[in-house]
Amino acid sequence: MTISYFRTAQTLITGRDSISKIGEEAKKLESKKAMIITDKVIQQTGLLSRVISSLEEIDLAVDTMDEVMPEPPFENLEQMMIQLEEKEYDLLIGVGGGSVLDATKVLSIMLTNQENVRDLVGIEKVQNAGIPTILVPTTAGTGSEVTYNAIFTDVRDKVKKGIVSPYLLPKVAIVDPSLTLTVPPSVTAATGMDALVHAVESYTAIRAGELTDGIALQAIKLISRSLRKAVYNGKDVQAREDMAMGSLLAGISLGNAGVGAVHALAYPLGGKFKVPHGVANSLLLPFVMKYNVVTDLEKFAEVAKALGENIEGLSLREAANCTVYALTQLAQDIEIPSSLKDVGVTAEDIPNLAEEASKIDRLLNNNPRWLTVKEIEKIYEEAYRADTR
Numbered sequence: 001m002t003i004s005y006f007r008t009a010q011t012l013i014t015g016r017d018s019i020s021k022i023g024e025e026a027k028k029l030e031s032k033k034a035m036i037i038t039d040k041v042i043q044q045t046g047l048l049s050r051v052i053s054s055l056e057e058i059d060l061a062v063d064t065m066d067e068v069m070p071e072p073p074f075e076n077l078e079q080m081m082i083q084l085e086e087k088e089y090d091l092l093i094g095v096g097g098g099s100v101l102d103a104t105k106v107l108s109i110m111l112t113n114q115e116n117v118r119d120l121v122g123i124e125k126v127q128n129a130g131i132p133t134i135l136v137p138t139t140a141g142t143g144s145e146v147t148y149n150a151i152f153t154d155v156r157d158k159v160k161k162g163i164v165s166p167y168l169l170p171k172v173a174i175v176d177p178s179l180t181l182t183v184p185p186s187v188t189a190a191t192g193m194d195a196l197v198h199a200v201e202s203y204t205a206i207r208a209g210e211l212t213d214g215i216a217l218q219a220i221k222l223i224s225r226s227l228r229k230a231v232y233n234g235k236d237v238q239a240r241e242d243m244a245m246g247s248l249l250a251g252i253s254l255g256n257a258g259v260g261a262v263h264a265l266a267y268p269l270g271g272k273f274k275v276p277h278g279v280a281n282s283l284l285l286p287f288v289m290k291y292n293v294v295t296d297l298e299k300f301a302e303v304a305k306a307l308g309e310n311i312e313g314l315s316l317r318e319a320a321n322c323t324v325y326a327l328t329q330l331a332q333d334i335e336i337p338s339s340l341k342d343v344g345v346t347a348e349d350i351p352n353l354a355e356e357a358s359k360i361d362r363l364l365n366n367n368p369r370w371l372t373v374k375e376i377e378k379i380y381e382e383a384y385r386a387d388t389r
């Protein structure tokens, strides 16, 4: 048995209307002055009033900064730091999707580490713990509230870069499905598929283990049974609850077992073509899985079962292959683009995309099957033709 670590948020609070507990949690952290970090979209939804009213009950001085940009560039973080440094905040509260939560996590360590944020890129480059954070996801997808990495856009190189440090984990994560009821169908679809990719990739990853396998399978079950419902009837509370819990479980599994080639191949699409993270992952998922399936037929058969496929009477190989079919069908049903052509990629772009993806060792080393640049190119070509045969 190899040595492994299992890390997650210090306290996890889940359930409908759990956001009402945020004041109590801020009090336990002995906060005197907090900053809510969010974006303009969340600011307009009115969701923040529920956060602020709970914080006001404990007489906490609270400001709001709604400047986080989608898939934030490093410059965005640097600009927000100027405002944070003016006043001495002792708690950062991130309320939003993955971009907001990632930004909150990194701003907390920027406040206690002198280095330029670009020098913190990479694995465990952060020296000092950050100021405490409470993270509140408003989409069911990224799992950022329980992972210790954060992804940003390097505008100069047009690539995504990650900061990985246990200091990015929050003191408290509050996962309240009632905050996701108004998320529009296209965002529900893309973020939901991102969560499903986290579960499937972490379950089949090199670093997968006993501590994460059951969590990942449960995430696959919850997401596959409820994603279609959440997309087509956003007010379906049970479906939103399943998605919130599925996304959280997938995030816990991803945070500890990591993800693999789907994410590695998706990142260049985000950096160069601005394809939303969940859409890029969803697009590539069946094609990478088709390639990975032979590495562990039993595990992939388990994935097919968790996805709701009837595998009775099938050979192990047939059952494992059902994974590819089920994932393709799900993405089609919720109308996520199914070909790289649909997101503006041309055949000529593929060699460059493959070159970029091949550099992401952190993820490729965790994929159950090694991929050469040529093989990555082949997967992109299949995703370009949308050919899962």
Ligand SMILES: [Fe+2]
Pocket (backbone or CB within 6 Å): 142, 194, 198, 263, 277, 281
């Ligand atoms: Fe992801």
